[in-house]
Amino acid sequence: xxLRIFTEPQQGASYDTLLAVAKATEDLGFDxxxxxxxxxxxxxxxxxxGPTDAWITxxxxxxxxxxxxxxxxxxxxxxxxxxxxxxxxxxxDQMSGGRVELGLGAGWFEEEHKAYGIPFxxxxxxxxxxxxxxxxxxxxxxxGDTFDFHGKYxxxxxxxxLPKPAQQKxxxxxxxxxxxxxxxxxxxxxxxxxxxxxxxxxxxxQFARVRAAAEEAGRRPEELVYSxxxxxxxxxxxxxxxxxxxxxxxEVDELKANGLAGTPSEVVDKIGRYAETGAxxxxxxxxxxxxxxxxxxxxxxxxxxxx
Numbered sequence: 001x002x003l004r005i006f007t008e009p010q011q012g013a014s015y016d017t018l019l020a021v022a023k024a025t026e027d028l029g030f031d032x033x034x035x036x037x038x039x040x041x042x043x044x045x046x047x048x049x050g051p052t053d054a055w056i057t058x059x060x061x062x063x064x065x066x067x068x069x070x071x072x073x074x075x076x077x078x079x080x081x082x083x084x085x086x087x088x089x090x091x092x093d094q095m096s097g098g099r100v101e102l103g104l105g106a107g108w109f110e111e112e113h114k115a116y117g118i119p120f121x122x123x124x125x126x127x128x129x130x131x132x133x134x135x136x137x138x139x140x141x142x143x144g145d146t147f148d149f150h151g152k153y154x155x156x157x158x159x160x161x162l163p164k165p166a167q168q169k170x171x172x173x174x175x176x177x178x179x180x181x182x183x184x185x186x187x188x189x190x191x192x193x194x195x196x197x198x199x200x201x202x203x204x205x206q207f208a209r210v211r212a213a214a215e216e217a218g219r220r221p222e223e224l225v226y227s228x229x230x231x232x233x234x235x236x237x238x239x240x241x242x243x244x245x246x247x248x249x250x251e252v253d254e255l256k257a258n259g260l261a262g263t264p265s266e267v268v269d270k271i272g273r274y275a276e277t278g279a280x281x282x283x284x285x286x287x288x289x290x291x292x293x294x295x296x297x298x299x300x301x302x303x304x305x306x307x
Contacts, residue, residue: 001275001306002031005295006073006229006283010038010112012047015057017289022061024292025068028299032069033061034103034283037076040112044249055088062096070096073194073229073283074105074175077127078118082134082154090139090165098166103173103194104132125181127153132189136172139165175229177202179209187213192225194283197258203228204277211278227281228274231259234267234298244294248287260284264301271306 005025009018022033037054041047058070070092075085085104093100106124107113113120121127130151141147141161149156174186175194183206186193193210195203211221233248233255235241241262245252255261260270260282271282288294 001271001279002281003298003303003306004032004034004069004281004283005030006034006036006285007289008036008038008285008287009052009057009289010036010041010047011043011045011287012041012049013052013289014049015052015060018052018057019061019064020292021286021289021295022065022068022070024295026065028295029303030068030295030299031281032071032101033065034071034073034101037072037074037079038109038112039079039118040109040115042109055092058100059092059095062092062099065096065099067099069099069101071101071171071173072103073196074103074173076107076109077104077124077131078107078113078120082131083138083156083159085131086135086138086161087163089135089170090163093165093167093170094163096166100165100167101171101173101192102135103175104128104135105174105176123153125178125185129185130154132172132174132185136189137161139170173227175227177206179206183209183213184217186210186224187217187219190224192227192281194227194229195279196229197231197285198228199258200273200277203274203279207278225280226278227283228279229283229285230274231255231261232267232284232286232298233259233261234264234294234302235262236297236301237263244288244291247291264297264305267298267302268305271302 025033039051106128138161147159147161171191173192174190176182214221260267
């Protein structure tokens with residue numbers, strides 16, 4: 001089971017804070033550092049000092065880390081034109097020496113679009129499908145050839161399809177709870193399917209839909225990685241669990257029901273239940289980015305048992 005650290009910087013984090021978490025992620029042996037792609041805080045937090053851009057952040061981290069994978073859960077398709085996104089991700093992949101992964105979603109948080117003057121189209125899934133075809137098509141085009149695409153939402157003519165990423169193929173992540181279109185998109189474009197903040201039962205059902213869609217598309221279901229994103233709150237004992245839960249404004253019982261919370265042995269047990277659904281990777285949502293001791297505990301007492 002791969003464990004990856006997943007952050008929500010829109011809730012309040014500077015680049016320096018994210019750098020500290022990313023370096024701890026690398027030093028403590030985690031597989032990757034991922035971040036959300038949002039421009040507006042959610043809930044009652046103040047969000048200070050303000051939002052940081054996902055791909056600018058990852059570009060900086062690409063030069064200041066050496067081993068960990070870097071990516072987004074999920075880049076909002078509403079934020080960037082697909083041709084521009086293909087350039088940005090390929091460049092960051094070059095800057096990292098080939099360690100980037102692209103999670104791409106349709107975009108959903110209307111309030112942040114209003115706050116920063118970003119158009120929020122009604123039809124987002126159709127746009128996402130075209131975005132996936134364009135981004136992957138640009139990367140796959142041979143040097144010297146050109147790429148054309150004429151869709152309902154986007155039109156590209158004689159694109160040189162440059163630059164190319166460092167990796168021969170940047171892994172693409174698609175995720176979500178949709179019962180039909182989401183599995184179909186994953187089967188066509190994804191290297192990994194991610195189920196965000198879902199129960200074991202819902203994850204099992206959705207993974208089965210994705211496997212069926214992959215078979216229908218002529219792919220072997222095991223070609224895809226299946227993963228979950230879950231909030232994490234681990235403590236050496238019940239008192240420490242309660243302290244960490246209070247620090248993020250959550251109740252222990254709710255965290256245990258909907259995430260990975262409790263003592264290391266409790267969390268390892270629940271991870272095992274997710275593994276039984278076919279999940280091979282977990283994105284641990286860390287909400288208190290100042291608590292690096294939390295990462296150390298997860299590394300020494302949870303990750304060590306899994307390995």
